[in-house]
Amino acid sequence: MSMIQQERIVYSLSGTKTFWRTDTRALVGAVILGVVSMLLQQVSIRLDQVIWPPLIILGGIAWATFTGLITLIFRQPAGIIMGETQAFIAIATGLSPVALFFVPANLLSSLAYSVVAQKLSMQKWSHHFIAQLATNIVGNICVAFGLYSILKLPVQVVIISSAVTAGAGIIGATILTKLAVNALRRSGLI
Amino acid sequence: MEPFVEVFLKKVAFPGDEKPALSGIELRIEKGEFIVITGPAASGKSVLCHCLTGAVPHFYPAFQDGFVRIGDTVLSELSLPRIAGKVGYMMQDPQNQLFSTTVGEDVAFGPGNMGLPRREVRKRVREALEFVGLSGFENRLPETLSGGEAQRVVLAGVFSLKPEFLVLDQPAAELDPAGRKDIYDRLGELSRSGKSTIIMVSERPEELVQHANRYLVMEEGRIVRDSSSPPVQGPYPGIPAIFRKKQTVEPGQEAASLENCTYTYPDGRAGCLDTDLRLFRGQMVALMGLNGSGKTTVAKHFNGLLRPASGTVRVLGREISDIDLHILCRKVGFLFQNPDFQIFAGTVEEEAAFGLKIQRLPPEQITDRVEDVLKGAGLLQMRKVHPHRLSRGQRQMLALASVLAAEPEIVIADEPTAGLNYSQTCQIMDNLARLADEGKAVLLVTHDVMLTACYAHRLVAMHRHRVQLDLPVSQLPVYTTELQKIGLDFSPAFAGWSA
Amino acid sequence: MALFESCRPRGTWIDQLDPRTKLAWMGLMTILALTVSDIKILVFLPLTVLASGLAAGLPFRSFKHPLLILIFTGVQIVILQVLFSTEGQVVAALGPVKVFSGAFSPAWEAFLRLSAMMLATMQFLRWTPPEDLTLWLVTTRVPYRYAMLVGLAMRFLPLMEQELGAIMESQRSRGLPMKNIRQKIKSLIPVALPFLYRSFRRANETALAMELRGFGYNSRRTFLRQLNITLAEIIAIVLMGTVATWNIWLKIESLWL
Numbered sequence: 001m002s003m004i005q006q007e008r009i010v011y012s013l014s015g016t017k018t019f020w021r022t023d024t025r026a027l028v029g030a031v032i033l034g035v036v037s038m039l040l041q042q043v044s045i046r047l048d049q050v051i052w053p054p055l056i057i058l059g060g061i062a063w064a065t066f067t068g069l070i071t072l073i074f075r076q077p078a079g080i081i082m083g084e085t086q087a088f089i090a091i092a093t094g095l096s097p098v099a100l101f102f103v104p105a106n107l108l109s110s111l112a113y114s115v116v117a118q119k120l121s122m123q124k125w126s127h128h129f130i131a132q133l134a135t136n137i138v139g140n141i142c143v144a145f146g147l148y149s150i151l152k153l154p155v156q157v158v159i160i161s162s163a164v165t166a167g168a169g170i171i172g173a174t175i176l177t178k179l180a181v182n183a184l185r186r187s188g189l190i
Numbered sequence: 191m192e193p194f195v196e197v198f199l200k201k202v203a204f205p206g207d208e209k210p211a212l213s214g215i216e217l218r219i220e221k222g223e224f225i226v227i228t229g230p231a232a233s234g235k236s237v238l239c240h241c242l243t244g245a246v247p248h249f250y251p252a253f254q255d256g257f258v259r260i261g262d263t264v265l266s267e268l269s270l271p272r273i274a275g276k277v278g279y280m281m282q283d284p285q286n287q288l289f290s291t292t293v294g295e296d297v298a299f300g301p302g303n304m305g306l307p308r309r310e311v312r313k314r315v316r317e318a319l320e321f322v323g324l325s326g327f328e329n330r331l332p333e334t335l336s337g338g339e340a341q342r343v344v345l346a347g348v349f350s351l352k353p354e355f356l357v358l359d360q361p362a363a364e365l366d367p368a369g370r371k372d373i374y375d376r377l378g379e380l381s382r383s384g385k386s387t388i389i390m391v392s393e394r395p396e397e398l399v400q401h402a403n404r405y406l407v408m409e410e411g412r413i414v415r416d417s418s419s420p421p422v423q424g425p426y427p428g429i430p431a432i433f434r435k436k437q438t439v440e441p442g443q444e445a446a447s448l449e450n451c452t453y454t455y456p457d458g459r460a461g462c463l464d465t466d467l468r469l470f471r472g473q474m475v476a477l478m479g480l481n482g483s484g485k486t487t488v489a490k491h492f493n494g495l496l497r498p499a500s501g502t503v504r505v506l507g508r509e510i511s512d513i514d515l516h517i518l519c520r521k522v523g524f525l526f527q528n529p530d531f532q533i534f535a536g537t538v539e540e541e542a543a544f545g546l547k548i549q550r551l552p553p554e555q556i557t558d559r560v561e562d563v564l565k566g567a568g569l570l571q572m573r574k575v576h577p578h579r580l581s582r583g584q585r586q587m588l589a590l591a592s593v594l595a596a597e598p599e600i601v602i603a604d605e606p607t608a609g610l611n612y613s614q615t616c617q618i619m620d621n622l623a624r625l626a627d628e629g630k631a632v633l634l635v636t637h638d639v640m641l642t643a644c645y646a647h648r649l650v651a652m653h654r655h656r657v658q659l660d661l662p663v664s665q666l667p668v669y670t671t672e673l674q675k676i677g678l679d680f681s682p683a684f685a686g687w688s689a
Numbered sequence: 690m691a692l693f694e695s696c697r698p699r700g701t702w703i704d705q706l707d708p709r710t711k712l713a714w715m716g717l718m719t720i721l722a723l724t725v726s727d728i729k730i731l732v733f734l735p736l737t738v739l740a741s742g743l744a745a746g747l748p749f750r751s752f753k754h755p756l757l758i759l760i761f762t763g764v765q766i767v768i769l770q771v772l773f774s775t776e777g778q779v780v781a782a783l784g785p786v787k788v789f790s791g792a793f794s795p796a797w798e799a800f801l802r803l804s805a806m807m808l809a810t811m812q813f814l815r816w817t818p819p820e821d822l823t824l825w826l827v828t829t830r831v832p833y834r835y836a837m838l839v840g841l842a843m844r845f846l847p848l849m850e851q852e853l854g855a856i857m858e859s860q861r862s863r864g865l866p867m868k869n870i871r872q873k874i875k876s877l878i879p880v881a882l883p884f885l886y887r888s889f890r891r892a893n894e895t896a897l898a899m900e901l902r903g904f905g906y907n908s909r910r911t912f913l914r915q916l917n918i919t920l921a922e923i924i925a926i927v928l929m930g931t932v933a934t935w936n937i938w939l940k941i942e943s944l945w946l
Contacts, residue, residue, distance in 0.1 A: 025249070027834065027835070028838075036884055040884070043877070043880075047874060077835075081838060094758040096762075097762055150802060151799050152770070153773055183576075183882070184889065187886060189893070274901050274906065278901075279898070281897075289840070290844060291818065291819050291840050302911045303903030305907050333848050519861070531858075531887070534886070548866070
């Protein structure tokens with residue numbers, strides 16, 4: 001068996017900690033899941049906006065879940081590709097006033113997730129929690145800059161709103177990422 | 191002399207599976223052959239295709255004891271992109287095999303990857319599109335193609351690499367009869383011209399008798415029959431329905447009706463015009479017509495997914511304009527063509543119970559009903575399995591089971607057997623027929639004249655968004671010409687009948 | 690409603706332009722939207738983008754949907770500012786919330802910045818064929834296996850949008866209520882999961898089909914077309930770059946002081 005094949009078996013069978021993955025399946029998966037994530041985020045952010053415009057809760061959870069899920073399954077650069085696909089489409093569709101700040105937010109938070117995922121086995125709830133903690137903090141700091149500079153919101157409001165989004169994202173996405181990865185493993189699709 | 195393709199696979203097994211996916215496969219294929227493979231669900235047909243193209247073990251990791259040799263190449267020794275010029279692979283869903291934003295770019299995808307000179311790439315694009323009869327389609331967007339056209343573009347893309355060996359896994363399963371025939375004729379031409387050796391999985395080998403020279407039947411990962419004549423698949427158990435007693439049975443009460451319904455889609459496309467359609471208890475109505483004639487639009491009115499711009503929809507005696515969709519759904523079950531659009535639960539039984547949980551039925555009742563419907567669907571053994579571990583046909587049975595669990599009075603089935611094999615089709619259709627026998631109203635939207643002839647009591651034919659004919663199936667022979675005029679050719683059904 | 694209209698030839702001068710020129714235009718508009726602080730100039734930005742789009746032959750109706758979203762977002766921004774701004778004088782009181790006069794000017798400013806950026810990006814996607822972007826990326830030495838992913842995203846977007854609609858229909862037909870907000874939130878998982886499963890299946894099949902059509906055969910490949918940039922365009926790009934840099938410099942300077 002060739003090296004490449006052995007590597008692929010390892011990829012698909014366990015969560016072995018590699019940082020990079022450049023096979024076609026990961027690249028194509030990143031793009032397609034980027035589209036999925038973008039479409040679902042459209043749905044959830046619109047719901048957020050109807051509930052209470054200043055707070056992005058469902059959208060934040062959806063964002064963090066997909067960042068985690070794709071980075072965990074397809075590694076890098078898939079995580080970044082997915083994030084940037086999503087950010088660009090978000091700007092073009094007017095998803096959020098601060099969509100421009102999704103560009104750095106998605107890049108850095110996906111990298112943050114990768115770093116944690118490489119260090120930990122990602123088999124335990126606590127590992128998912130730590131990874132989401134890193135992702136949400138990094139991502140929300142970027143978006144907070146946007147809330148401050150574009151929307152000119154007072155600093156206090158920015159901090160509270162970002163903290164709530166991050167908090168919801170950490171808890172919600174920890175649960176959803178782990179459940180989704182388990183469901184996908186059981187389904188035999190990854 | 192050595193055969194062109196040699197397959198010797200003692201065993202192929204996927205990690206984690208108890209049983210091997212393939213065992214004891216020995217196959218020799220001469221140049222220019224056209225081979226058809228059939229077999230029940232999960233018999234290893236697709237896995238064999240994967241092995242013949244190198245997808246196993248390169249893309250789907252598996253333990254493989256044996257080899258596949260094509261010409262002088264052993265597939266396991268080359269990477270997939272290197273195999274590309276030698277073997278062409280076409281799978282079921284064309285939309286997943288088109289990767290570019292225009293048809294021209296897509297056909298150029300393969301030759302471009304090979305690094306051929308630009309002029310040669312252009313020439314190949316032109317030739318390939320001409321071969322599939324789509325010259326002038328270069329600038330079309332893939333999402334605007336019909337199913338048949340999309341599959342022909344995929345064929346052109348594969349053909350542009352000039353592979354000597356073509357592997358096709360149900361390339362026409364989701365097409366209408368005309369689309370299927372078109373693809374088959376082109377493939378037949380390719381094999382007769384000696385340019386390609388073809389091996390194809392098809393659930394309807396009888397449709398390929400003009401072109402194929404050899405038929406394989408697979409069961410449980412083995413080739414159990416290898417012959418120059420197609421395996422005989424029985425006609426549907428209902429045949430000939432034209433003689434069935436039920437035809438003379440008077441229909442029961444009216445269950446649902448559309449009166450003068452007109453619907454236009456938000457983008458301006460016509461849906462249905464002035465449509466009248468009545469469904470009766472104890473009767474299965476087949477709704478037929480060409481693609482885009484308005485069948486699905488009509489069907490979606492019965493459960494309130496679409497509300498007519500003008501006209502009235504009645505379900506069980508009540509006008510539905512004042513009933514909420516989720517209430518209406520308890521009375522009207524809707525089975526879609528693609529079960530994957532609804533399956534989301536972690537086990538088969540949770541999936542079947544989903545609709546009942548929304549209705550907040552008591553847990554004991556849910557358990558009982560789920561057990562009943564899973565037994566009926568033949569899925570009781572697999573109740574704890576993840577739904578995506580089931581085969582496509584089993585997933586459709588699961589979707590049907592979850593529709594039936596709600597105990598609807600009216601069942602709408604939109605192309606429920608597209609892409610399924612013969613025995614799976616029988617299973618779905620027998621279930622629907624039983625519902626009609628039990629006094630429910632069934633509306634079957636279909637392209638399949640055999641299904642209509644064998645199972646339905648009444649045929650409603652649509653043409654250009656209007657109901658053109660509405661007649662008992664027993665009257666079919668009288669109306670052959672009228673039906674042919676609107677693109678419905680029942681002669682295959684009658685051929686079976688007279689034989 | 691479809692999020693995007695795919696890019697297609699407009700039969701005007703825009704088809705002849707190099708993607709780099711279009712990219713520079715989008716970049717310039719975005720940078721101006723972020724750096725210009727004079728409201729009077731800011732007003733002209735979205736209008737300039739709109740006018741350039743119409744001049745290039747994009748029909749006005751293709752801006753209708755984005756404009757609707759913009760108005761919706763604009764209302765939100767106003768609400769945000771009304772809720773949180775405490776600048777200026779109290780002009781009205783809505784129950785416990787006091788509305789300050791200073792709320793409206795930042796809202797208007799944010800709305801203009803957002804409009805310019807969003808219209809410029811949207812316009813870029815509508816008048817730049819994805820293949821052009823791929824070709825541009827290849828000229829910047831991005832390996833083609835990555836560069837071609839741009840086209841893939843655009844290719845699957847309309848298809849998957851339809852699919853999401855079909856999944857919602859399918860679940861509604863099973864009795865999943867999706868009328869009020871609570872029901873819609875509860876329906877997110879039953880809608881998202883089938884979509885996720887389907888997409889993983891799609892990704893697998895597509896990747897396999899691509900490899901078997903030679904994706905990754907060599908490190909280079911032949912494209913059907915090649916980019917040709919004119920001297921006039923190069924000059925235009927340099928000019929746009931200069932204006933952008935100058936504005937960034939001014940902004941940094943103003944922040945510094």
